[in-house]
Amino acid sequence: MSQTPVVETEAPAEEVLSVEQIKAMRERRIKKHDSSGVLLHWFNAACWLFLVATGLATVSNPAYAIVPIEWTRLMRAVFGGTSGLIFWHAAVGLLWAGVLMVHIVFGWRSLTVPFLKNNFWLDRDDVMWLVFRAQRILGKDVKLPPQGPFNAGQKIFGIIVTLGSIVILLSGLVLVFRPYVPDTAWVAWALPVHLFAVGAVCTGLCIHIYMGGVFPEEKQAFFSIFTGEVNELYAYSHHRKWYTEVKKEEAEWEEKLRDRYERTNNRKANELVRHEEQEKADGQSFRAGISPAADENAEEKAEED
Numbered sequence: 526m527s528q529t530p531v532v533e534t535e536a537p538a539e540e541v542l543s544v545e546q547i548k549a550m551r552e553r554r555i556k557k558h559d560s561s562g563v564l565l566h567w568f569n570a571a572c573w574l575f576l577v578a579t580g581l582a583t584v585s586n587p588a589y590a591i592v593p594i595e596w597t598r599l600m601r602a603v604f605g606g607t608s609g610l611i612f613w614h615a616a617v618g619l620l621w622a623g624v625l626m627v628h629i630v631f632g633w634r635s636l637t638v639p640f641l642k643n644n645f646w647l648d649r650d651d652v653m654w655l656v657f658r659a660q661r662i663l664g665k666d667v668k669l670p671p672q673g674p675f676n677a678g679q680k681i682f683g684i685i686v687t688l689g690s691i692v693i694l695l696s697g698l699v700l701v702f703r704p705y706v707p708d709t710a711w712v713a714w715a716l717p718v719h720l721f722a723v724g725a726v727c728t729g730l731c732i733h734i735y736m737g738g739v740f741p742e743e744k745q746a747f748f749s750i751f752t753g754e755v756n757e758l759y760a761y762s763h764h765r766k767w768y769t770e771v772k773k774e775e776a777e778w779e780e781k782l783r784d785r786y787e788r789t790n791n792r793k794a795n796e797l798v799r800h801e802e803q804e805k806a807d808g809q810s811f812r813a814g815i816s817p818a819a820d821e822n823a824e825e826k827a828e829e830d
């Protein structure tokens with residue numbers, strides 16, 4: 526019989542959730558992607574679809590040909606021949622790179638830095654997650670270590686996409702602007718390098734699309750890339766470290782708000798007390814038959830005498 530291995534994790538101790546807690550957590554939503562991230566993702570996916578479909582048909586050397594000749598003929602017919610196909614492939618490639626650059630630069634703090642921070646570092650839990658995930662696929666009943674906003678598989682895909690995109694962009698620029706490239710060796714290398722990087726990203730994409738779009742356990746992640754949100758129960762059971770972090774930030778924010786509210790209330794209460802004391806003092810003067818104004822006049826008169 527297989528035993529659940531014990532793994533030291535950075536997450537808080539496991540708690541057993543009640544049925545009510547589970548129901549409530551299923552109702553509550555947590556923001557995972559902001560709208561610019563969602564739009565960028567689908568723009569990226571649409572460009573990739575177009576670029577892979579047209580790019581593979583531009584390969585005329587039979588040594589590199591991956592798709593059947595029928596596909597190549599179809600694409601060339603649609604885009605008005607080989608030069609039209611290459612033109613549109615290069616144009617969409619440059620548009621893709623341009624939009625990505627704008628997002629990287631202008632979304633540096635909100636998009637780029639969080640993406641690099643969340644994806645470019647694998648800790649011990651991530652390594653163990655990869656081992657246990659493989660064991661689960663092989664049918665072993667093991668518990669997965671807690672994860673941040675992205676699990677170790679998504680992180681590896683994120684690294685492949687980032688590095689692959691840089692290589693694809695640079696080699697693509699060499700191919701598009703080949704008449705201006707000083708060394709012909711660069712042009713000769715650019716095509717195999719371009720194809721190799723596309724192959725690496727496409728390999729990762731097959732797993733990414735299966736895990737994100739088909740795998741039942743990740744249904745919440747699939748909807749999150751449209752709505753930007755996941756439910757708390759999914760965050761708690763699949764991305765515990767991220768869930769804990771979000772809850773901590775929420776608690777700190779609430780504490781700050783409560784603090785500010787209390788300070789405002791105290792100030793208002795003090796003002797009210799001061800106001801009431803003043804009114805009481807004024808009222809006593811009237812009751813004694815001396816209005817504050819009369820009181821002042823009396824003092825002035827006494828001074829004159």
Ligand code: HEM
Nearest residue numbers: 558562566569570573640683686734737738746747749750
């Ligand atoms: C039909 C195609 C695709 C589907 C169904 C899909 C699905 C998803 C899902 C569900 C997520 C959210 C994961 C989560 O938050 O847990 C995601 C994120 C991501 N996807 Fe895709 N994807 C597709 C195409 C692509 C393509 C073509 C690329 C790039 C080459 C890509 C790159 C990414 C990246 C980098 C993230 C992380 C986004 C972030 O940091 O906010 N995806 N995808």
